[in-house]
Amino acid sequence: YRVMLVGDSGVGKTCLLVRFKDGAFLAGSFISTVGIDFRNKVLNVDGVKVKLQIWDTAGQERFRSVTHAYYRDAHALLLLYDVTNKASFDNIRAWLSEIHEYAQQDVVLMLLGNKADASHDRSVRREEGERLAKEFGVPFMETSARSGLNVELAFTAIAKELKHRSMKEPDEPKFKLHEYVNKEMKTAGCCRS
Numbered sequence: 502y503r504v505m506l507v508g509d510s511g512v513g514k515t516c517l518l519v520r521f522k523d524g525a526f527l528a529g530s531f532i533s534t535v536g537i538d539f540r541n542k543v544l545n546v547d548g549v550k551v552k553l554q555i556w557d558t559a560g561q562e563r564f565r566s567v568t569h570a571y572y573r574d575a576h577a578l579l580l581l582y583d584v585t586n587k588a589s590f591d592n593i594r595a596w597l598s599e600i601h602e603y604a605q606q607d608v609v610l611m612l613l614g615n616k617a618d619a620s621h622d623r624s625v626r627r628e629e630g631e632r633l634a635k636e637f638g639v640p641f642m643e644t645s646a647r648s649g650l651n652v653e654l655a656f657t658a659i660a661k662e663l664k665h666r667s668m669k670e671p672d673e674p675k676f677k678l679h680e681y682v683n684k685e686m687k688t689a690g691c692c693r694s
């Protein structure tokens with residue numbers, strides 16, 4: 502399955518991918534993605550191997566036309582903003598209309614408020630993220646590529662949804678991504694990593 506990471510430049514898309522793929526945080530200077538990059542990761546979802554091909558897109562405006570071309574082939578989108586950068590949150594509406602325009606109608610979508618570790622610099626409250634996600638009917642969680650908070654959960658939830666969509670037995674109940682995310686967040690409390 503193809504999963505695409507989108508959102509403003511600097512919100513932490515590359516770091517989130519590296520954290521998920523290698524379990525490490527890319528510290529040091531910020532190197533902006535040029536165009537598009539991808540990495541594969543195989544997950545075990547309920548006893549089935551699910552391969553995710555994760556596309557890391559450039560957030561910079563000048564690469565937007567490159568990104569547009571890839572939307573159509575994405576099965577899932579992780580849309581990120583940075584909780585320490587209000588503008589990246591305000592731009593989410595624009596990202597959502599871009600997604601509506603270019604992505605498949607049934608694309609799996611999740612909103613992520615990244616850099617949740619940076620509590621001193623926070624400028625977007627968790628409730629604001631929750632409210633926006635609710636307005637658009639998309640699952641939401643805060644993540645941190647630095648601490649690892651919810652990184653595994655975000656990708657696992659997406660993988661579960663994609664696997665269930667294509668492999669559901671006729672009498673198997675439908676997988677509910679929203680419910681799964683909410684349940685996992687509740688059991689994890691505030692500090693899952």
Ligand SMILES: Nc1nc2c(ncn2[C@@H]2O[C@H](COP(=O)(O)OP(=O)(O)OP(=O)(O)O)[C@@H](O)[C@H]2O)c(=O)[nH]1
Binds near residue numbers: 517527531534560644
């Ligand atoms: N505190 C903190 N910093 C982060 C986190 N994730 C990323 N960063 C920092 O944010 C900066 C940008 O991260 P990137 O992952 O390169 O951002 P990007 O979204 O891929 O940016 P583009 O490639 O330009 O679209 C880097 O300096 C990272 O160290 C996080 O979870 N917490």
